Amino acid sequence: MNRQLIIDADKCTGCGLCQLACAIKKTGQCEPxxxxxxxxxxxxxxxxxxxxxxxxxxxxxxxACLMNVISKDEDSGLTIRRLEGCIGCRACQAxxxxxxxxxxxxxxxxxxxxxxxxxxxxxxxxxYGALQYSETSEVVDRGRTAEALRRINA
Amino acid sequence: xxxIVIIGNGAxxxxxxxxxxxxxxHIPIIMIAREELPEYSACALPDCLAGWVTRDKLFIKKxxxxxxxxxxxxxxxxxxxxxxxxxxxxxxxxxMAYDRLILATGSRAVxxxxxxxxxxxxxxxxxxxDIDAIRTHQPREVLVVGSGNIGVEVAxxxxxxxxxxxxxxxxxxxxxxxxxxxxxxxxxxxLADHGIKVLTGxxxxxxxxxxxxxxxxxxxxxxxxxxxxxxxxxxxxxxxxQAAGIKIGKLGGxxxxxxxxxxxxxxxxxxxxxxxxxxxxxxxxxxxxxxNAKKQGQVAALNCLGQDIHYAGAVSLxxxxxxxxxxxxxGITADALADRGCEVLEGDYSGQYWRLLVQDDRIxxxxxLGITVGLGAIMGLMKNRIPMGEIQQVLAxxxxxxxxxxxxxxxxxxxx
Numbered sequence: 001m002n003r004q005l006i007i008d009a010d011k012c013t014g015c016g017l018c019q020l021a022c023a024i025k026k027t028g029q030c031e032p033x034x035x036x037x038x039x040x041x042x043x044x045x046x047x048x049x050x051x052x053x054x055x056x057x058x059x060x061x062x063x064a065c066l067m068n069v070i071s072k073d074e075d076s077g078l079t080i081r082r083l084e085g086c087i088g089c090r091a092c093q094a095x096x097x098x099x100x101x102x103x104x105x106x107x108x109x110x111x112x113x114x115x116x117x118x119x120x121x122x123x124x125x126x127x128y129g130a131l132q133y134s135e136t137s138e139v140v141d142r143g144r145t146a147e148a149l150r151r152i153n154a
Numbered sequence: 155x156x157x158i159v160i161i162g163n164g165a166x167x168x169x170x171x172x173x174x175x176x177x178x179x180h181i182p183i184i185m186i187a188r189e190e191l192p193e194y195s196a197c198a199l200p201d202c203l204a205g206w207v208t209r210d211k212l213f214i215k216k217x218x219x220x221x222x223x224x225x226x227x228x229x230x231x232x233x234x235x236x237x238x239x240x241x242x243x244x245x246x247x248x249x250m251a252y253d254r255l256i257l258a259t260g261s262r263a264v265x266x267x268x269x270x271x272x273x274x275x276x277x278x279x280x281x282x283x284d285i286d287a288i289r290t291h292q293p294r295e296v297l298v299v300g301s302g303n304i305g306v307e308v309a310x311x312x313x314x315x316x317x318x319x320x321x322x323x324x325x326x327x328x329x330x331x332x333x334x335x336x337x338x339x340x341x342x343x344x345l346a347d348h349g350i351k352v353l354t355g356x357x358x359x360x361x362x363x364x365x366x367x368x369x370x371x372x373x374x375x376x377x378x379x380x381x382x383x384x385x386x387x388x389x390x391x392x393x394x395x396q397a398a399g400i401k402i403g404k405l406g407g408x409x410x411x412x413x414x415x416x417x418x419x420x421x422x423x424x425x426x427x428x429x430x431x432x433x434x435x436x437x438x439x440x441x442x443x444x445x446n447a448k449k450q451g452q453v454a455a456l457n458c459l460g461q462d463i464h465y466a467g468a469v470s471l472x473x474x475x476x477x478x479x480x481x482x483x484x485g486i487t488a489d490a491l492a493d494r495g496c497e498v499l500e501g502d503y504s505g506q507y508w509r510l511l512v513q514d515d516r517i518x519x520x521x522x523l524g525i526t527v528g529l530g531a532i533m534g535l536m537k538n539r540i541p542m543g544e545i546q547q548v549l550a551x552x553x554x555x556x557x558x559x560x561x562x563x564x565x566x567x568x569x570x
Contacts, residue, residue, distance in 0.1 A: 045552040049559040063445045066197035068214045087207050091473040094482050097534030097560050
C-alpha cells in the first residue's frame, strides 16, 4: 500500500514552515509562493488548512492539460508531469479544486507535489504533526472516530 | 475482436488509442490520418507563432511512441468512404476491414467564399502546416478575421512578432462565445493598449490584390494588409460519416449517445467532430475544446472495449494569457443563459475582475481576469452542481468548512 501525505488541519497553526521547507528543497529559494504546499488561512476562525496535491485517481489537471504532460505513475500512484513539455499555460491550475498546482515563475512551468520521492520535506519540518506521511487506513480511522465523537457530544 | 480502426490523429484519436492500449496490450489498432505528423498540441499553435514555444515542443508524441504502442500508422491517407454493411473503409490508398471504428475526424477552419479568399496570403491556424506556411510568408500587416480564442491569441502572437495587427469581429464585441460583455471589453482594451486595432460589428466583404493579398474591404472601410488570418469558426469533418448513414445532429456534429456510440453498430465518434451534451444545461453542444476531446476519446475507447462508461457531458474551460493577464472562462456565458436569465455576482479590485453566473441556485459559469487562485474550487463546485445555498452554508460554519476545505478558496467569489 502506498503511503500518503496526510493533512490534519486541526493541528495546523499556520506557521508556514512546510511552505519554506518545500520551496527551499525544490527551488533553492526561500519563497513561500514557490512551495507546492499552501496553507489556506481562515483567520476569523483561526483555521489553517495545508493544501497540496491529493494525487487524484482521475486528475482534473491531467484532463485540462493542453500539452498532455500530466499523467498517473502506475507504480507510485502519483500524479506526475513531463516538465520539459509544459508551456506554463496554467490550465491545470484553473482545473484543480485543491489549489495544488503551483506556478513556478522561475522556470515558467506548473508543478505539483511529488512526495519528494518518498521522503516529504514538509513533513519533516512540521512542528505540530499536522502533516504526516503514512498509510491512509490508520489515519482515516482516527479521523472517523474523532468526528463521530464530536457529533455524539454536540 | 479483430481490430479497432481510429480515424484521426488529434486529441480525441490519440486519447482513444492510449486508453485502448492501457487496457488491452494486444488488440491491433490502426490509425488513419491525413497529416503525416505525430500528435501535437493544436492549442499551442499561436504560442509557437509568437515564438514562445518551439516547433519541437508542440509535439506530444514521437513516431517511435506509436511504434512502441503497436499502433499501425496509416498516415497521409484521406478517408474516402465507410461501408458500414461490409465493415470496410476505403481510403485514398487502400481498402481495409474494421471490426470497431472510432471516428475522431475533428474539424477544419472555415474560410468563407468571398472574392479574394483564394489569394496567396489567406491563412488559417489549425495545423502545424498552417503555422509553417505563415512563418514562411513573413507577415507584416495582418488582418485577423474573427475574435474567438484562436483569433485573439494569433493577434497577440503576431503583434509580439512585430506585425501591424487589425482584428475584425462580426459581432458587437470580441470573444462573444467565451466572455460576457464586461470582461470582453476589458480584454479588448488590453489588446488596444498593445497596439492591436480592434474593429467590432464589421464584416469582411472581399480581399483584394494582384499576386497576393494587398487589402481587405469591409462594410465600413478598406484595410491595407499583406496577410489575412481566418479565425472565424470551424466546421465539423462529418461528410464521409454522413454519406455512410451516420446521423448528424442539428448543430452539425455527429450525433452520439452518452457512450459515444453513433447510430451504426460498433461505430463510435469523439472529439471536435461530434455533438455532445453540455454538462451544465443538458443541451446539445459542440465542445471543440482539447480537454473535452480527450475525455470523449477515453469514453469511446472504453465502451469500444466492452466497458460500460457514461460521458457526463462537456464543460468548457478556456485559459488565455492576454499580455500577461490570465483570462479564464469556465462554463456558460450570460448570452447562452439568456432564455431564463441568470444572477451575476461581480467583483472588481486591484487589477482583478470576476463574474459568477448563477441560475436556479447553481453556478453555471465564471469569467475572470488577473486571477489564478480559487478558480479550481469554483470549477469543482460547478461541475458537481452543488447548490449555492449549500456552498454558503458550508462556508458559514467553521466545523463544516474544516471537513470540506476545498470549498474555502471559492469563498471570495460566492459571498454576497
